[in-house]
Amino acid sequence: MNDNNNNTFTLDETGLRNAWADTPISEWADALIDAANQRMSGRHHGDLPRWRAALGSLPELPVSRIELDHEAGVAVLTDADIAADKAAADDDQSSTDAAAHSATQSIESELLNDTAHAYPELVSALQGLKPWRKGPYRIADVTINTEWRSDWKWNRVYPHITPLQNRTVLDVGCGNGYHMWRMRAQGASSVLGIDPGVLFMLQFQALQHYINDKAVSILPLTMETLPTNMHSFDTVFSMGVLYHRKEPRAHLAELRQAMVPGGELVLETLVALGEDESELNIEERYARMRNIWSLPSVPLLAKWMKDAGFKNIRCVSVDITSQLEQRTTDWMPYESLAESLDPENKALTVEGLPRPRRAVMIADAPQN
Ligand SMILES: C[S@@+](CC[C@H](N)C(=O)[O-])C[C@H]1O[C@@H](n2cnc3c(N)ncnc32)[C@H](O)[C@@H]1O
Known part of the structure; x- marks a missing residue:
């Protein structure tokens, strides 16, 4: 990003191209930069000047x-x-x-x-x-001290994945990039994150200011706006995104298109209770969140993944989110999981639905 002082978003194209040189992502540099520019063009963000000023005031540290x-x-x-x-x-x-x-x-x-x-x-x-x-x-x-102990999620995920050494990785819905650094620590040769959240991007830049690792980069894209048929990534993570999509099956198809043949998908998402192929449709809100559409049971999720062409599908973890993992802190002073649960019965959300539980699914893209 350039550090200009208005409320529109501009990419540091040269920096990104340099960062992607010598990686499979470089072949797609023009398409990725066009997609990001197209997505951000004409969008104004009222808080951007303030966030930019904060970023610009980070001190140099020894x-x-x-x-x-x-x-x-x-x-x-x-x-x-x-x-x-x-x-x-x-x-x-x-x-x-x-x-x-x-x-x-x-x-x-x-x-x-x-x-x-x-x-x-x-x-x-x-x-x-x-x-x-x-x-x-x-x-x-x-x-x-962030709202989420994202390290806990990583601890549930990484023991089950193919080691990331020398792999090219895509993190869809990367937020501020916390897990991207953990992926890089496991030896990934390059990690690209995409997320539509502008503040997340600036938080990522704050870390990058000090870490200065060009192998880790971020773009303000949704999965729907990533160029199709990239077939470039050895491992694709989609964590906490599927339930934000009105068409979750389309999301799975898009993930597959980003992967090399035989690549690995790591999918983490909210699931419904149930041992049959069932789905909990959300009418208005789930745990006070408005942008959640439906929650599949694990067997239905596995079927969706199979229908999308994935192989060797396995569920490696199902976990009920605790109030120690997601909570209000000094750094996220707003309401959190505690206010989303029924005060009389913590097994339920305030809407009377089963409280959040999250599954980690792993699968392979087909060889061709
Ligand atoms: C619940 S957070 C998960 C962040 C991180 N992946 C994690 O697991 O901790 C969901 C993230 O997905 C992003 N997101 C929502 N819809 C998306 C989409 N269609 N494509 C890519 N990212 C999306 C949001 O901006 C948000 O940062």
């Missing part, structure tokens, strides 16, 4: 280590942070349990007191990009 798999999230650390962490770990050495407890505590008890931090301007720049939904992240001594 970064000495990037840890994409840090226990406190994707982490950008200075020597002072590393020394402080070591001192804290030495204090906790008496018990491994105590150390693990303290790592969790440090995410949960982070206070937004900018004067207590080594770089107060870092805190205010990052606060200018609130709400932060996906994370956590740690930049110097600031822990961005």
Whole structure:
């Protein structure tokens, strides 16, 4: 993105082309850039100047280590942070349990007191990009305690996938890119994320400002506006997107078109209860969300995937979302899962439907 001062969105085309050079994505550079420009043309976003100002005010930091798999999230650390962490770990050495407890505590008890931090301007720049939904992240001594513990989702997913070493990866609906950094940490050679959310894009840029890894990039596209028949990605992730689509089967067909023959699909989505091929149609809202259309049972979802041509389909995890995984924090101060559940019966949403449960499905694209 260029840092111009109006409320329209422009791409840093040269930066993207350079980032994609020597990857299979480069063949599609013109088509991707055209698609993104077309999607954003004429769109104005009232908050964009403010978000750009926040991004532009990120201070330079003496970064000495990037840890994409840090226990406190994707982490950008200075020597002072590393020394402080070591001192804290030495204090906790008496018990491994105590150390693990303290790592969790440090995410949960982070206070937004900018004067207590080594770089107060870092805190205010990052606060200018609130709400932060996906994370956590740690930049110097600031822990961005996001609404979601996205690391928990990653822990449910990555033990089951084909190792990402040297693979070209697409993350559909990547949000601010949290999982893209985790994918890169597993050795993916390039990771492209697409997401229509403009704030997410700026949050991604804030991390990229420090991590500066050209193998990870993002475009403001929906899956529907990605060029068709790319057949370029070894692994395609679609996590938390299917239920936002009125035509979920079309989404599965689009995912397949993006994949190389024999590539791997990792699909994570909300599902309905049920051991038969059934579907819960949502009339108005689900867990207070308006943009949810229907929830398939796992067997119906598997059938949809089979109909879309996928092979070797398996469900590797079904998990009820807990209020520890999705909650209000200093960095996302609005209502969260707690307010979406029936206060009298936490097994139900406020609409009286079964509370959110999410499945992880893995499948292969056919060989031809
Ligand atoms: C629930 S969030 C999931 C974010 C992340 N993938 C995760 O699992 O934590 C859904 C994301 O999908 C994006 N999204 C919604 N519809 C989409 C579409 N048609 N194509 C691509 N992304 C979409 C939203 O902007 C949002 O960031």
